[in-house]
Amino acid sequence: MDIPEARAFILHWGEMGSQWGVNRSVAQVHALLYLSDRPRHAEDICEKLGLARSNVSNGLKELQSYAIVRRVHVEGDRRDHFTAETDLWDMLLKIAAERKRREIDPTIQLLGELADSLEGRADVPAHIRERIGRMHDFIGTLADWYADIRRLPKATLVTLMKLGSRITRFLPGSKP
């Protein structure tokens, strides 16, 4: 990337990644592919970003596990090439889905077990049981909401988001 704006974008995306628990190189690889209009092979990415081959390889694997980067075949070239999802809605939903699977679902699982284990125990203060139970319910509600909303067509999601709080006007029982 010889365009300074593209470089700035990639660097910033790397920083953002590390603030959200994604390693910097992975985020940079993603940013580079997002800005590319054609598939790139690993060596190419290494060169553009100044990263080691292995690092890029692992990054690509990680990004593919999020399903926001995919391997494509380029005619007449034996090497694997990679492209990024460019639809940002799809990208967001896929990232959310994977983080839910990796982090949220196990958390709900654990909280459920803790809540069960505290059920009807007289030796544990009531507020502990209650707080853990409420956290379990809360995260569960969020996760269910996500799983539900995710199936809506993109256009509907856009409509809902653009509506924002005005959505409440359409709810039954709201003032005209």
Add this chain to the structure above:
Amino acid sequence: MDIPEARAFILHWGEMGSQWGVNRSVAQVHALLYLSDRPRHAEDICEKLGLARSNVSNGLKELQSYAIVRRVHVEGDRRDHFTAETDLWDMLLKIAAERKRREIDPTIQLLGELADSLEGRADVPAHIRERIGRMHDFIGTLADWYADIRRLPKATLVTLMKLGSRITRFLPGSKP
């Protein structure tokens, strides 16, 4: 915390924190306070979690900057005491607000600058300009949505979330 379930909760919360870019100790302090029914002073927290005084002090400062922990005065004790927000909706919204302020808003700012700087430049491929512009719009839309939705009463948020995708039934133009 001598209750194993509480201990497990705190440890897990710490792990969750580090996966989301919050340092482990900070998250643990938060978890401990969330499970407490009374304010605790710093020394108390150190002892329960086995952390150094300075670490706890910084953690408390960080949590207060998110406004999910606040300092309270306890009658007849000169030391500062701390309690956590126990309403999980408030907690989530406050965390989101602060992360938006710290990370998202500056990102939007930067993307805006990059987009402006690329405006009408013939030496830059069109797809670069377009991709950066779309990212700017997208994150902007999300941020606006959040700022808007945040002002709704908690009860309304709960209603909307419980509705999930069924909300679309109330949209104008949807089939009965």
Add this chain to the structure above:
DNA sequence: TGCCTATTTCTGTAATTACCGAAACAGGAG
């Protein structure tokens, strides 16, 4: 005002995580 206690800041160290380069591995083409 000066002391005592609580709190924060600072600095060095420990632990973690990211990263590179080398070596092993895989899979086609000749």
Add this chain to the structure above:
DNA sequence: CTCCTGTTTCGGTAATTACAGAAATAGGCA
């Protein structure tokens, strides 16, 4: 089958981040 190119795994190193303990500061009470 064997060579060649590309990919992945592995082990050591560098960089970052978290953390503890000491020193400095602040703030209330006598």
